[in-house]
Amino acid sequence: MSNILVFGHQSPDTDAITSAISFSYLQNQLGKKTEPVALGKPTEETQFALDRFNTEAPRVVSTVSEETDQVMLVDHNEKQQSVADIESVEVLAVVDHHRIANFQTANPLYYRAEPVGCTNTIILKLFKENSVAIPQNIAGLMLSAIISDTLLLKSPTCTSEDEQAVKELADIAGDDYEQYGKDLLKAGTNTADKTADQLLNGDAKNFPMGEHTVRIGQVNVVDVDEVLDRKAELLEEMEAQSKGEGYDLFILIVTNVLDSDSVAVVFGKDADRAAKAFDKKLSGSTMLLEGVVSRKKQVVPQLTKELS
């Protein structure tokens, strides 16, 4: 009989990859014959966790029905986030922490969803309920997922169960989770290998505000200085692109995912008005925006109001 395949969502993050590994391990200990797979390659952050805990990345698949009739889903349930041929196989089990939608089965199944910060927080409970011991490397991967999903326990989605799970898993993994967590998140926000153009435009959009054309990029980091040390290079690139593209204002939001603050690097003739939008003054073309993490909700409306 073919293995039951266990997998997380498309464009997998650390929880999607590692919850497939941890849940598959648990199921195998309980007598099932399963294999973890993934719907994409690991991100840099996930690869950092896999390397640290000596685990191979799961095999990448995009369809499954040619090799199995039965699957288990982790960290997702909606069919458009799953394998292309999800409707050709039977879903035996789901472990997830998202809303339920676009999901339907013909038969009763095992479904375990809880409104916590990370799928692996639920899987830890399943290990305990079934009295199965967690190997050190799998505990490390589960720990990595919770750190990733909760931004080291600082996200608004983090619950007391996630906090408790991080402590228990860190004990098994033998790790100082605070130090490791920073290293892990940093691996996922590596900026050193990126060009100034990649930093500015990797996630950037144009916003018309009154008569002005404003371009706003955002980059997530755990070490703001790693980007700010390149301020001269960035401003030079912003100037060149503003001339070429006709931007009146170019802003790069450098967001520290650990402390939920951002520093804005600002270039253009409207730079002072941009600062005024936040009741700030620029210092060397930058300003600190305390508590700002969302461009959509915490930057664009304020600038629009000032410039329109």
Add this chain to the structure above:
Amino acid sequence: MSNILVFGHQSPDTDAITSAISFSYLQNQLGKKTEPVALGKPTEETQFALDRFNTEAPRVVSTVSEETDQVMLVDHNEKQQSVADIESVEVLAVVDHHRIANFQTANPLYYRAEPVGCTNTIILKLFKENSVAIPQNIAGLMLSAIISDTLLLKSPTCTSEDEQAVKELADIAGDDYEQYGKDLLKAGTNTADKTADQLLNGDAKNFPMGEHTVRIGQVNVVDVDEVLDRKAELLEEMEAQSKGEGYDLFILIVTNVLDSDSVAVVFGKDADRAAKAFDKKLSGSTMLLEGVVSRKKQVVPQLTKELS
């Protein structure tokens, strides 16, 4: 703040009513403010359990949004089985043992489904996982639901977890579950108050078989003799109806839900061929059909083959 309402499906059976009571109790012990309600009145079987364990039937509702914004579902998830205005409220939690279909939420929720025989088998696990003690009367109601859903552990849907749950709950309820289970199932299959016509036609269908018109009724009992003692009265009624309606053969399948056997009462000119279909001979217009519980799968095809 209004109570969170907890309820099972429409046309509630014993599991639908009692899982609302047991899950609501558990949630209240965990600090929520909930109330069990029901989408219909208790059946005779359910009322027997409620009386035995000194519990009032839950208040009956058909809509909920006029009194609460939040609900918890037990023993169902499909919206057409739920309250009419289910899409106007937020579903905080679901505990169920059916397939998932026609169910969608906007937010993450608690969802616990397992492919076992009864919702209360899952709720027993939730009590244990949360270290909440089960009061004697609630244990008795939970026990009743598992007995009902599994036909006293004899249904093909019954799992080893259901069996174990029955033993644990019977210990808390202080009951001999085998004796109580028979009494409970019997309460749900009361035939004493029914007329011969109600017994024959309460669940009956006509089947054309070759040139013959065959009418087959079925009645579930725990005491076959309670029906067979009325054989003369039944045959008299079958004769009258056969003449009036032109049946060539009238069969009443009296199914013992405890031992999964049936006795057929047979009237008509084709009676001997009906017996031959099962390699039987009639004795006083009856025959024992060992292991037969399904008219659709275990009676109609055999008769059709013989008479066509």
